[in-house]
Amino acid sequence: MPLFATDALLPDGWASDVVLDWDAAGMLRSVARDMAQPRGMPAAPGPVIPGMPNLHSHAFQRAFAGLTEVRGPIDAGEREDSFWTWRERMYAYALAVTPPMLEAIATHLYVRMLQGGYTSVCEFHYVHNNVDGRRYADDATMSRALLVAARRAGIGLTLLPVLYQHNGFGGVAPRAEQRRFVRDVDGVLALVEAMRYAVAGPRERVGFAAHSLRAVAPEALARALDALRAIDATMPIHVHIAEQRREVDECVAALGQRPVAWLVDHVAVDAHWCLVHATHMDDAECAAAAKTGAVAGLCPTTEANLGDGTFDLARWRGAGGAWGLGSDSHVCVDAALEIAMLEYGQRLASGRRNVGADRREPWVATAMTTAAVAGGARASGRDVGGLAVGASADFAVLDDRHPALAGLEAPAIHSAAVFASDRANAIRDVYVGGERRIHDGRHSMQDAADAAFIGARRALATAAERQ
Ligand SMILES: [Zn+2]
The missing domain is CATH 2.30.40.10 (Urease, subunit C, domain 1)
Incomplete structure (x- = not known):
């Protein structure tokens, strides 16, 4: 039509x-x-x-969006609330979410994404195991809940099963709170294969994510990448790379380099990669990473919410870097607001205006939308790069x-x-x-999706408080 x-x-x-x-x-x-x-x-x-590809989502986190904006008891080795104290709350929700809850939360979330201008989503999915840490009888149970949700809402999906092994650099053993995330390389490869059979048509694709350099050891990353490239040489590969200063310091201590520098020096990073939260880079890292063609995955409202730091967009673009947008923890599910937040962060940090515009396109909203759609499409590994022949409508x-x-x-x-x-x-x-x-x-299923979400959130919040 x-x-x-x-x-x-x-x-x-x-x-x-x-x-x-x-x-x-x-x-x-x-x-x-x-x-x-x-x-x-x-x-x-x-x-x-053009529809905006959302390049970074953890769907279950929508269930506690807005609920961590309260000063908490300080733990996680921190003297103030921080990303690390927020993470403790996140673990409580991750431990308690069931497959039906996840499907309800994700369906509601994807309906909201569509209303907010997102037409596809990359799910960086790490809650794989049952609550006791063992695998489900069908190991892909949680992944399938996300696929069902995407189909019900009618949003495009790139599912990224996550490899997660350790609680820190140097192969630190995982904590009990991380038991639903943990698996070995063969386990994540089997999940990737299972979901490759489950997806169908141009609206669905399976990629892979390494959680972070702190959660995946170098040997495991190398082995996973070798195997994955043999399966699909163009599979999108994502990683949380440099979100927090503390993880940068720990990476230097453990691997002798900052995370982005280590990655581009030790792994064949290319245009199929998405470096999520490439927030903390020095000039050399920025130049080297941009040259690989990897997409910088920016999540402006979540990065602001978690106190991550400010990504230097002008420097990245100056180096020829591609970028796209994600809603990550879903404190905001609106592509336009992510663009405004990104631009305002640049203005606050630089004292300049209209940082996101370029010589070809002086209107900031248009220039940034065009760039984020192109980068988001690349990170999605799907033909969703805007209104051009061959792309999804x-x-x-x-x-x-x-x-x-x-x-x-x-x-x-x-x-x-x-x-x-x-x-x-x-x-x-x-x-x-x-x-x-x-x-x-x-959306045609708006009321039902919202009602199911509200019920699931109530049950999940109650269960999470007991963790
Ligand atoms: Zn994330």
Whole structure:
């Protein structure tokens, strides 16, 4: 079913009078500009922007978003609340979440993602084992809950089963609280294989993630990568790389190098890699990592929420680095707000404005959206890189009835949606693979998904408090 758009954001900028047409699989087969609206062809009710691939998600964490914003008893070796004290709360929820809870939380989350302009998601999934630390009878039980949720919501999915082995550099034994995450290389490879059989069609893919250099030893990482590359040479590979200063210091002590430097020196990092939270890099690391083609996975609201630090976007772009956006812990599930947060962080750190714009595209919202869609697509390992022939027909229609957007031209409408919509949803319709999943701001299973989430969160919070 083709669609006419008076304004559409294509990979090379805003275009007028665009006809989008896609095949039965939901892949774009033509994108034609400067067309007269063909008789009978429906028109998008506002400017069309590409769907944003969300390159980093831990779905279960949505269940305690907002609940850790309270000063806690200080533990985890910290004198103040920090990422490390937050992690203790996260463990309590991870220990208590059941497969039905995970499916309910993820279904609700993915519906919200669609409303927030995300059309696909990379699940960095590490809660594999049963609550006692043993495998489920079907080892892929938790992974399948995420796949079911993605299908119910109608969002694209790149599932990344995570290798997690240790509680710190040097092969420190895992803690009891990490028992649901832990597995050996063969165990994670078997999970990858199982899920490769489970996924189907262009909306689903399986990749791999190493949790972090602190949780995966160098030999295990090398062995896993060798095996995975033999299975699929273009499989997306993600890693949490340099989120916290403490882990950078520990990495230097254990491996003799900072994490990004160690990774690019010891592993064949390439454009199929996503370096999540590449927050703490020195100039040499930035130059070397950008040159590999790896995507920097930025999660601005989560990184702010956890006090991680500020990613230097100008330096990364200056080195030619690709980047994309993730909602990670889901304190915010809105692609526009992630863009605003990223840009504001740059402004606060640098004293400059419009850091995300570039010579070709002066509008910050448009330049950053275009860059994040391209980087997010690469990190997803799927054809979701914007409105171009061969890509999935994933897009959002902005709501120009919103008072902040009404009466403006397309680039200004987009800018207002990102910087001036006051968190009221400025997205009207969202399509994934040519199917309209959000219509006039709502998903067809909105109420049921929200109700199931609220029930699951209540049960999970109760169980987590007992941990
Ligand atoms: Zn993460």
